[in-house]
Amino acid sequence: MANGISKATSLPAISVGFAISILVATWVAGGRFEGMERADSQAMVEIEDIRDRQRKYIGQQGSLTLQIEELQDLVTALEREIALLKVRLEIENNE
Numbered sequence: 001m002a003n004g005i006s007k008a009t010s011l012p013a014i015s016v017g018f019a020i021s022i023l024v025a026t027w028v029a030g031g032r033f034e035g036m037e038r039a040d041s042q043a044m045v046e047i048e049d050i051r052d053r054q055r056k057y058i059g060q061q062g063s064l065t066l067q068i069e070e071l072q073d074l075v076t077a078l079e080r081e082i083a084l085l086k087v088r089l090e091i092e093n094n095e
Contacts, residue, residue, distance in 0.1 A: 057064045 056062055
């Protein structure tokens, strides 16, 4: 005789065990997704913070950009003065 399903088999126990494993897996997956969602929202806050800092310091009107422009203007003025002093020295040495 073939081994058929009878009342003596453990099929209901397997179904209950399978259902419990599905519930546990769903609970674990939900916890992981919740953790991922928290990590994503934290990353978004950090990205916003970086963007704000970049705008404050580096953008066209950022403080670092403005300071660099001021320093470039000062260097240009110093180069001009040095060139004038060199010309004066050459003139004085030739006289």
